[in-house]
Amino acid sequence: MGVTLAAAHAVNDAYIAFLPPLLPRIMSKLGLSIALAATVAMTLSLAASALQPVVGYLSDRHGRRLFVAFGPLCTGLFLSLIGVAHGFWTLVAILIAGGFGSAAFHPPGASMAARVGEGEGSGARLSIFSFGGSLGYAAGPLIAVALVSTIGLEGMWIASLPAFVVATGVLLAVPAPVRRPAAAASLSPARVLARLRGALGLVFGISAIGAFIQRLFLTLEPIIVANDGGSEALGAVALSIYLAAQAAGTIAGGLLTDRVDRRHLLAAFTLFAIPAHLAAFSLPMGSPAAIGAIATAGFVNMALLPPVVVIAQEVLPEGAAATSGIVMGLAWATGSVGVIGAGILGDAIGPRAAALVCVPLLLGGTALAMHPALRAHRRPVLPSPELRRFGAN
DSSP: OHHHHHHHHHHHHHHHTTHHHHHHHHHHHHTOOHHHHHHHHHHHHHHHHTTHHHHHHHHHHHOSHHHHHHHHHHHHHHHTTGGGOOSHHHHHHHHHHHHHHHHHHHHHHHHHHHOGGGOTTHHHHHHHHHHHHHHHHHHHHHHHHHHHHHHOGGGGGGGGHHHHHHHHHHHHHSOOOOOOOHHHHTOOHHHHHHGGGTHHHHHHHHHHHHHHHHHHHHHHHHHHHHHTTOOHHHHHHHHHHHHHHHHHHHHHHHHHHTTSOHHHHHHHHHHHHHHHHHHHHHSOTTSHHHHHHHHHHHHHHHTTHHHHHHHHHHHSGGGHHHHHHIIIIIHHHHHHHHHHHHHHHHHHHOHHHHHHHHGGGHHHHHHHHTOGGGGGGSSOOOOOHHHHHHTTO
16 A cells, blocks of 8 residues: 555656746746746645645545545646646636645545554655655656657646546555544544644644745755856756755655654754755855755755654544644645745845855754653654554545
8 A cells, every 4th residue: 555655646746746847838828927927836836735734634534545546636637737728817726726636635645654553664654655755746847848848738638647547546455444433533623723732833843944944945046056157957956956865865754753762853854954955055056065965955854754744643643634734734835935035035135145044944943843742752652442443544
């Protein structure tokens, strides 16, 4: 089941990555300004992120399997149609629908992959799931550009075919859900939100800070490279190195989650990410030192994800999808919005200076990681026997 979920994650996130490399073509086709193009990109990001806690809660109450199967199908069907949009609002509607599919997939997919009800090994299981998504996100732009170069924007609908294969594969490979335990059946929004006052709120904060730093790099690094006289291709190489290293970071973070004190792990990753990102923003792109710094920064940034998600699921095992949606989708959306402030700062003092000013915010994540409320999650927390029988369904 783990491989099936990872494959579904790869396909889903590949579709999400279709939009960025095609924005110049879409801008030309629809006559969009840079501001409207930025609005389009933010629309997809928020649709795919902000709704995750709500969808996660619904999947906890009513079953996760169908969400995991039909989420990527919805993502693929709609995001393969971005080339046929003939106006701004049509494109926005398509992106919202496609983003909703991704939001429907991630929280239940992460909860089924980690299977905190089984105890030991949840971090390693989640790392495989996360690795699939990272690979898909990295491959998506290449697939989109190759398709458009061959068959044009209007022919991109053919890219939806793998989504049907994934939906069928999930329904065949993932067991049908067992009877829902009373704890899950009685799950209420108030119970979920109440956990934000403790460990869940702490790891949400850590995830939001990490997401902000990731979006900061992805947004400002190409601009910094261009300001230094580098080519567009050189900026793209920097992003590719960062994203590839993040894929490796998810594996390392997952394995360490099962073996190391998680408070110390989160504190170390957030602390080490500061000098790594400072060096990545400061060193001239193209030098071996810069490449090493960028790879290190990407690695430690995404290594945060497995321990954050596993802790969130352990806080409320019967609501694992809802808590996953909070520390993934809602945190990612929060981090994305924060980049707007960094952009305003960049206009005032320059992109490199703005990035260097923002990076030390990671110290906030270090402080949150050492909060006493996380002491109970140093090691795996086993739920009740009823929830262990319930498993990931």
